[in-house]
Ligand code: AMP
């Protein structure tokens with residue numbers, strides 16, 4: 001197969017790296033790709049926000065399968081556009097991508113399906129008073145979210161009622177996130193470890209197959225301090241999430257949601273990513289995403305021993321999925337971010353030390369936001385710049401290897417969290 005991967009982040013680098021090793025895949029093309037992906041596939045320019053342009057490129061290169069990257073592309077109808085030209089595209093159609101595109105719609109659907117999740121209500125600017133009133137019914141931990149897409153940054157979780165009120169006003173006025181925030185969702189705060197379960201779906205409720213669970217680190221700072229980001233690191237497997245928890249999430253959240261979608265005439269294919277919180281009352285749904293998680297993909301997908309090309313093609317064409325299996329080793333990824341991420345990342349700094357880091361045993365350095373300058377040197381080109389990823393027999397060893405390799409890389413103002421997988425590694429070795 002010739003596979004076209006749409007996007008340019010660390011997730012897409014990990015997908016391309018894994019596809020390049022798949023027996024079913026002859027050629028990997030990334031659009032637009034990044035300098036790291038050039039080592040495993042061909043990169044071609046495209047406007048990822050334009051589904052028709054991506055579908056045209058898929059025709060031009062004769063792609064047998066298109067793997068659609070970001071939520072924005074999917075919500076805009078990437079899969080619909082590619083399918084309309086008679087090609088296979090992995091991912092949900094625009095209507096199914098609503099699960100991530102509108103949190104209010106998603107919450108309504110899952111409440112109807114009986115999925116355990118936080119109590120919530122949705123409001124528009126016309127009902128600011130109602131929103132402020134609803135906040136007072138919550139129990140000390142307040143969550144305010146944009147209804148629409150905000151690249152993982154449109155959520156405020158706070159114990160301060162004043163801060164929650166400020167967020168409501170800023171969102172509804174459009175000053176914080178433009179139109180994405182003019183409808184908002186307020187939820188009760190949940191407490192507990194978070195879990196990301198990425199499930200491969202093929203349109204058949206009972207055919208859905210979970211990948212290995214992963215844990216992501218959303219805040220910029222150690223010990224979960226500071227603002228939310230797209231994700232600062234991840235690991236898999238997750239010691240607190242054994243097969244029993246995975247089956248509970250499939251039975252209480254994923255399958256009921258797929259059934260509720262089917263009842264509305266919506267068939268779901270591609271990745272359904274359940275973001276969960278393991279509360280004292282059991283796993284509860286935080287959100288659904290309609291694509292691979294970034295950086296969870298980097299620790300889940302390369303771990304697969306099932307052929308990724310074959311798995312994605314079966315999903316995209318609505319066929320039974322091959323058995324999903326993964327290696328027994330542990331994977332850890334540490335995100336290296338640029339100065340002032342997530343508020344206003346500085347770009348254009350020359351990156352030193354990638355080759356030395358990538359030469360370490362068990363280490364892969366996925367590019368998330370890099371570019372080449374006029375001298376051909378690698379420079380920072382985004383908020384999240386590199387994902388230093390390591391695999392080893394245990395989480396502790398994988399973590400040490402990832403941090404040793406990360407220490408070889410530098411640029412002015414580089415940021416990283418020091419506690420990725422720390423608690424889990426300590427728990428396993430205790
Ligand atoms: P979302 O965009 O819905 O995934 O939210 C982003 C992050 O905000 C989640 O990964 C959680 O860390 C946090 N969060 C969202 N909703 C809640 C909630 N109801 N209770 C506690 N934390 C939450």
Ligand code: GLY
Pocket residue numbers: 152216230231289292293294295296
């Ligand atoms: N890492 C969180 C996400 O991909 O949404």
